[in-house]
Amino acid sequence: MKTFPKHSRLCGQERIAALYKNGKRFTAWPLRVTYQTLISNEASPLDTQVLVWAPKSLFKRAVKRNHLRRLMREAYRLHQDILIHPTDDGLRYNYMIAFNYMDKEEQPYAVIEKAICKALKKIAEK
RNA sequence: ACAGUUAAUCGGUCUAUCGCUGAGGGCCUCGGAAGAAAAACAUGCGUGUUUUAAUCCCGCUCUUUGAGGAAAGUCCGGGCAGCACAGAGCACCAUAGCGGUUAACGGCCGUCAGGCAGUAAUGUUUGGUCCCUGCUACAGAGACGAGGUCGCGUUCGGCAACCCCAAAAGGGAAAAACGGAAACGCGUUAGGUGAAACGAGCACACGAUGGGCUGCAAUUCCAAGUAAACCGGCGUUUGAGCGUUGCUCGCGUGAGUCGGAGGGUAGGAAGCGUUAGAUUAAUGAUAGACGCCCGGAAGGGUACAGAACCCGGCUUAUAGAUUAACUGUUUUU
Numbered sequence: 049m050k051t052f053p054k055h056s057r058l059c060g061q062e063r064i065a066a067l068y069k070n071g072k073r074f075t076a077w078p079l080r081v082t083y084q085t086l087i088s089n090e091a092s093p094l095d096t097q098v099l100v101w102a103p104k105s106l107f108k109r110a111v112k113r114n115h116l117r118r119l120m121r122e123a124y125r126l127h128q129d130i131l132i133h134p135t136d137d138g139l140r141y142n143y144m145i146a147f148n149y150m151d152k153e154e155q156p157y158a159v160i161e162k163a164i165c166k167a168l169k170k171i172a173e174k
Numbered sequence: 175a176c177a178g179u180u181a182a183u184c185g186g187u188c189u190a191u192c193g194c195u196g197a198g199g200g201c202c203u204c205g206g207a208a209g210a211a212a213a214a215c216a217u218g219c220g221u222g223u224u225u226u227a228a229u230c231c232c233g234c235u236c237u238u239u240g241a242g243g244a245a246a247g248u249c250c251g252g253g254c255a256g257c258a259c260a261g262a263g264c265a266c267c268a269u270a271g272c273g274g275u276u277a278a279c280g281g282c283c284g285u286c287a288g289g290c291a292g293u294a295a296u297g298u299u300u301g302g303u304c305c306c307u308g309c310u311a312c313a314g315a316g317a318c319g320a321g322g323u324c325g326c327g328u329u330c331g332g333c334a335a336c337c338c339c340a341a342a343a344g345g346g347a348a349a350a351a352c353g354g355a356a357a358c359g360c361g362u363u364a365g366g367u368g369a370a371a372c373g374a375g376c377a378c379a380c381g382a383u384g385g386g387c388u389g390c391a392a393u394u395c396c397a398a399g400u401a402a403a404c405c406g407g408c409g410u411u412u413g414a415g416c417g418u419u420g421c422u423c424g425c426g427u428g429a430g431u432c433g434g435a436g437g438g439u440a441g442g443a444a445g446c447g448u449u450a451g452a453u454u455a456a457u458g459a460u461a462g463a464c465g466c467c468c469g470g471a472a473g474g475g476u477a478c479a480g481a482a483c484c485c486g487g488c489u490u491a492u493a494g495a496u497u498a499a500c501u502g503u504u505u506u507u
Contacts, residue, residue: 157460
């Protein structure tokens with residue numbers, strides 16, 4: 049199911065700080081992606097957790113920030129199955145991902161969707 | 175009909191497919207976590223094992239709920255929370271004709287007077303007081319001190335005569351008329367200048383009234399973690415520091431306190447129960463249709479803007495639409 053419930057959102061000040069400190073980064077315009085791979089087994093599975101962020105310094109109005117956040121979240125929700133791939137060794141690969149919007153202009157949904165797909169494929173390959 | 179003024183209201187709708195927040199119901203142990211109680215067995219007891227399995231959370235499913243007129247700025251007022259609450263003075267901030275309204279307000283309503291804008295409807299702005307302090311351009315002899323004219327008084331000149339004492343030398347006491355490019359005080363008012371000539375006006379001044387301080391990152395609880403020692407300053411009745419919430423006095427308290435270096439924590443819940451109630455933060459995305467506006471058409475546009483403890487106001491941002499009252503111009507009767 050293409051859902052986006054509460055437990056797949058990244059929260060907690062410590063974990064976010066750890067992600068930005070230790071995570072790998074790359075750019076998929078107009079997004080900057082930071083991610084960290086978590087390996088878990090079938091017995092105690094972890095969830096892939098995602099953080100979506102539009103900085104206040106670029107978008108002064110809360111309406112625009114909310115809108116961009118929703119667009120990014122929606123795009124992730126519809127394409128999160130890219131990350132799920134079968135494994136032979138019984139391990140599960142999960143991720144903590146942060147999407148930072150970094151362009152000064154508001155881009156339409158199509159552009160953001162394309163960028164999210166690109167980013168997720170890149171993460172899944174590694 | 176057009177243009178305008180004031181007040182009020184609204185500020186997209188529907189369908190499909192996915193998805194989120196909160197609330198409620200149902201389903202499944204044949205998915206996970208926790209596991210009261212009962213029964214059986216083992217046992218001397220403690221206890222252990224097994225079975226049944228209420229209930230709760232996740233899960234699945236159904237129903238339902240979910241941004242604004244400004245949610246914004248955080249500018250006032252109130253609730254709420256914590257600290258404080260003998261007193262006096264100073265400072266600071268706010269208010270401002272009059273009447274009403276309100277839980278309260280610096281808001282709102284009515285109304286009076288003056289200024290400004292407008293043909294008008296109307297809008298906008300000012301409104302305590304001059305005792306103290308300060309300011310009042312240019313012109314003018316002089317601008318809030320006073321000065322000119324005239325009169326009076328005092329000082330000064332006139333001034334040591336007369337008078338008294340004394341043998342004398344000398345000493346004491348002491349006017350008045352009068353005088354003026356003199357000084358001071360009191361009174362007096364003409365003309366000119368000027369917005370204003372002693373009358374005043376104004377605020378930076380003064381008086382009146384009100385204001386304890388800090389704010390939900392308040393505050394409370396749980397969990398987790400703890401640190402004592404060291405170095406330096408000031409102190410222990412010759413009173414440090416703290417409280418009195420900007421300062422001083424006064425009052426209260428009475429042995430620590432301030433700085434350095436170093437170390438620890440920074441999770442959760444309540445606050446926030448609200449016909450929204452989140453906590454890296456829900457209220458959405460995509461597609462289509464319909465409205466409305468611009469345009470001959472193609473086509474384009476559809477604002478400002480997102481709750482974070484809650485109310486009452488103010489201010490600012492807003493595409494456009496509607497209603498009512500009023501004003502002006504033009505036309506027709």
